[in-house]
Amino acid sequence: xxxxxxxxxxxxxxxxxxxxxxxxxxxxxxxxxxxxxxxxxxxxxxxxxxxxxxxxxxxxxxxxxxxxxxxxxxxxxxxxxxxxxxxxxxxxxxxxxxxxxxxxxxxxxxxxxxxxxxxxxxxxxxxxxxxxxxxxxxxxxxxxxxxxxxxxxxxxxxxxxxxxxxxxxxxxxxxxxxxxxxxxxxxxxxxxxxxxxxxxxxxxxxxxxxxxxxxxxxxxxxxxxxxxxxxxxxxxxxxxxxxxxxxxxxxxxxxxxxxxxxxxxxxxxxxxxxxxxxxxxxxxxxxxxxxxxxxxxxxxxxxxxxxxxxxxxxxxxxxxxxxxxxxxxxxxxxxxxxxxxxxxxxxxxxxxxxxxxxxxxxxxxxxxxxxx
Amino acid sequence: xxxxxxxxxxxxxxxxxxxxxxxxxxxxxxxxxxxxxxxxxxxxxxxxxxxxxxxxxxxxxxxxxxxxxxxxxxxxxxxxxxxxxxxxxxxxxxxxxxxxxxxxxxxxxxxxxxxxxxxxxxxxxxxxxxxxxxxxxxxxxxxxxxxxxxxxxxxxxxxxxxxxxxxxxxxxxxxxxxxxxxxxxxxxxxxxxxxxxxxxxxxxxxxxxxxxxxxxxxxxxxxxxxxxxxxxxxxxxxxxxxxxxxxxxxxxxxxxxxxxxxxxxxxxxxxxxxxxxxxxxxxxxxxxxxxxxxxxxxxxxxxxxxxxxxxxxxxxxxxxxxxxxxxxxxxxxxxxxxxxxxxxxxxxxxxxxxxxxxxxxxxxxxxxxxxx
Numbered sequence: 157x158x159x160x161x162x163x164x165x166x167x168x169x170x171x172x173x174x175x176x177x178x179x180x181x182x183x184x185x186x187x188x189x190x191x192x193x194x195x196x197x198x199x200x201x202x203x204x205x206x207x208x209x210x211x212x213x214x215x216x217x218x219x220x221x222x223x224x225x226x227x228x229x230x231x232x233x234x235x236x237x238x239x240x241x242x243x244x245x246x247x248x249x250x251x252x253x254x255x256x257x258x259x260x261x262x263x264x265x266x267x268x269x270x271x272x273x274x275x276x277x278x279x280x281x282x283x284x285x286x287x288x289x290x291x292x293x294x295x296x297x298x299x300x301x302x303x304x305x306x307x308x309x310x311x312x313x314x315x316x317x318x319x320x321x322x323x324x325x326x327x328x329x330x331x332x333x334x335x336x337x338x339x340x341x342x343x344x345x346x347x348x349x350x351x352x353x354x355x356x357x358x359x360x361x362x363x364x365x366x367x368x369x370x371x372x373x374x375x376x377x378x379x380x381x382x383x384x385x386x387x388x389x390x391x392x393x394x395x396x397x398x399x400x401x402x403x404x405x406x407x408x409x410x411x412x413x414x415x416x417x418x419x420x421x422x423x424x425x426x427x428x429x430x431x432x433x434x435x436x437x438x439x440x441x442x443x444x445x446x447x448x449x450x451x452x453x454x455x456x457x458x459x460x461x462x463x464x465x466x467x468x469x470x471x472x473x474x475x476x477x478x479x480x481x482x483x484x485x486x487x488x489x490x491x492x493x494x495x496x497x498x499x500x501x502x503x504x505x506x507x508x509x510x511x512x513x514x515x516x517x518x519x520x521x522x523x524x525x526x527x528x
Numbered sequence: 529x530x531x532x533x534x535x536x537x538x539x540x541x542x543x544x545x546x547x548x549x550x551x552x553x554x555x556x557x558x559x560x561x562x563x564x565x566x567x568x569x570x571x572x573x574x575x576x577x578x579x580x581x582x583x584x585x586x587x588x589x590x591x592x593x594x595x596x597x598x599x600x601x602x603x604x605x606x607x608x609x610x611x612x613x614x615x616x617x618x619x620x621x622x623x624x625x626x627x628x629x630x631x632x633x634x635x636x637x638x639x640x641x642x643x644x645x646x647x648x649x650x651x652x653x654x655x656x657x658x659x660x661x662x663x664x665x666x667x668x669x670x671x672x673x674x675x676x677x678x679x680x681x682x683x684x685x686x687x688x689x690x691x692x693x694x695x696x697x698x699x700x701x702x703x704x705x706x707x708x709x710x711x712x713x714x715x716x717x718x719x720x721x722x723x724x725x726x727x728x729x730x731x732x733x734x735x736x737x738x739x740x741x742x743x744x745x746x747x748x749x750x751x752x753x754x755x756x757x758x759x760x761x762x763x764x765x766x767x768x769x770x771x772x773x774x775x776x777x778x779x780x781x782x783x784x785x786x787x788x789x790x791x792x793x794x795x796x797x798x799x800x801x802x803x804x805x806x807x808x809x810x811x812x813x814x815x816x817x818x819x820x821x822x823x824x825x826x827x828x829x830x831x832x833x834x835x836x837x838x839x840x841x842x843x844x845x846x847x848x849x850x851x852x853x854x855x856x857x858x859x860x861x862x863x864x865x866x867x868x869x870x871x872x873x874x875x876x877x878x879x880x881x882x883x884x885x886x887x888x889x890x891x892x893x894x895x896x897x898x899x900x
Contacts (some may be wrong), residue, residue, distance in 0.1 A: 460639035
């Protein structure tokens with residue numbers, strides 16, 4: 157293998173694949189990045205067996221391809237070396253004894269290569285019928301739901317987002333059993349039904365690499381894996397086995413009270429009230445309707461108490477007194493994009509539903525905490 | 529106590545005093561901020577017994593002083609509450625049962641006060657003969673030396689900066705016994721000699737509050753404390769007892785080799801070479817002169833090796849082979865402000881001296897590591 161490439165271009169793609177290397181030191185080959193230089197360009201690959209990332213630099217963006225070939229290098233070292241080289245043309249050349257020589261006019265690095273045959277064989281073939289979704293929409297949808305997934309390994313299915321495709325609507329469901337986040341994405345084409353669970357950990361890496369532009373991301377779904385393909389980047393994630401709970405039954409159709417509030421005023425009021433809550437006691441705050449206001453209150457007896465007023469945007473003819481986790485409420489409302497949110501209640505022990513007034517595709521649910 | 533004050537103004541000053549509260553929970557009163565509202569304005573005070581900070585908000589900057597008085601509040605809570613209130617006028621009022629009421633049109637906080645009499649009595653009287661130093665110069669001087677102080681409590685005198693005033697030059701000395709940083713500040717007025725040690729931990733807080741403007745900072749030096757006064761902020765630090773080692777003997781007058789290099793090129797070369805060093809082995813790198821270049825090299829046998837070339841700005845007629853900690857060298861050179869640095873040698877086991885070519889007030893010394 158022998159090539160010349162601009163530092164900036166190589167770095168851009170190392171920034172993608174570095175996210176796929178393992179952070180553990182158990183299996184050295186999983187800390188590595190594979191370089192595969194072909195006549196068409198340079199492929200970079202990494203995997204920790206949970207996720208695999210592959211990117212491609214077209215030959216047009218490479219200064220010179222002198223000799224094709226494959227090498228496998230410690231990901232952390234090659235990443236840091238290229239990062240710290242100035243923005244000039246870098247020579248990379250395989251020399252004897254499976255060593256690689258990386259040179260610029262002033263720097264000369266010799267790095268020992270790992271065995272190419274030890275690098276896992278990544279099966280990244282695409283399906284014939286990928287689901288196409290606008291990248292920004294998909295990125296937002298993950299961000300609007302992923303925080304509600306569980307971090308507890310005791311119920312593995314809850315540690316991922318459930319993607320359910322039905323009647324050409326892709327629903328992202330996330331729940332840790334105390335709250336639920338649900339986002340519907342309308343698809344433009346007909347697809348077979350899907351019901352899979354993708355680990356949150358891997359989706360976090362996918363989200364980091366998605367752009368805010370108008371291009372689509374392709375979702376290639378298989379029985380045991382999902383492949384995301386966008387902007388010359390291919391990411392494979394394993395799926396979580398098991399049946400995802402049917403969350404649709406949790407969401408009521410009718411409510412005894414709907415209130416509308418300004419999103420920022422409501423968020424800030426909860427944020428301030430949460431200053432006088434304890435994490436050990438689930439950050440409980442109380443909410444009640446009073447005249448034309450929501451009254452939000454909390455206290456820590458040794459420290460003091462707080463009462464916040466938030467104006468209701470429409471008059472209501474029913475009242476509520478309810479308590480919930482301020483942290484969960486803040487997580488839920490901060491992902492809405494409009495100016496107003498709607499809170500829907502069915503009494504003090506029934507789930508609270510939060511909707512965006514302008515866009516009903518996103519729904520958040522929080523279970524109350526019994527205190528009254 | 530009763531006043532109205534703009535959130536932004538109060539926050540600015542809480543940002544100063546919050547740095548003086550204790551991070552430990554051992555003595556609750558040391559986690560507090562004292563408010564002292566007088567006819568002239570509002571004083572805020574904090575102390576953790578190692579450092580004390582006092583700031584003053586003039587009555588002109590307070591919307592209304594209705595009733596003077598003193599209160600003591602949990603620093604962390606009052607800081608977060610004021611921080612999260614919008615930029616409006618805040619009412620603060622002492623109510624019955626030593627409670628304070630903090631209100632805006634939509635928020636109402638009641639906080640329990642601590643006992644005013646328990647708050648330490650801060651003796652912040654000034655000396656008659658303060659040393660005046662340009663704030664920016666003083667801030668830079670601390671930053672250029674403080675990194676060389678020791679973090680090991682086994683030799684307490686090395687955990688601070690030694691300020692030595694002699695012939696109207698104030699010298700800042702810092703050493704952890706492997707390296708030394710020394711900065712001279714010329715004073716404009718005559719002062720008595722001084723030889724004190726100020727804890728680094730407290731100087732870090734002073735530096736955070738110093739501005740880059742042209743105003744002076746006043747240093748009021750006493751036998752057991754130093755008071756810094758600038759921009760309506762008064763900070764007191766205890767001194768470290770003990771005799772500071774005479775570091776002047778360490779610095780040679782003559783050298784067998786002087787080399788001049790571009791600061792950035794040299795820094796970047798060391799930075800890259802340090803990628804192939806181990807922290808457990810003190811990040812050793814080797815440096816030698818060869819023709820018109822410095823050659824910097826290092827290696828980790830399992831990973832690989834690196835060689836960096838840095839052009840010498842002037843021809844030399846002597847040569848050196850020496851090894852040292854790349855981390856110490858990077859710490860030392862990154863605080864220089866010019867474009868060129870001068871490295872001075874007396875052989876492979878003698879201290880390396882680094883000077884700014886343009887400004888000899890700053891000197892860095894690094895002990896080599898024997899490997900050749």
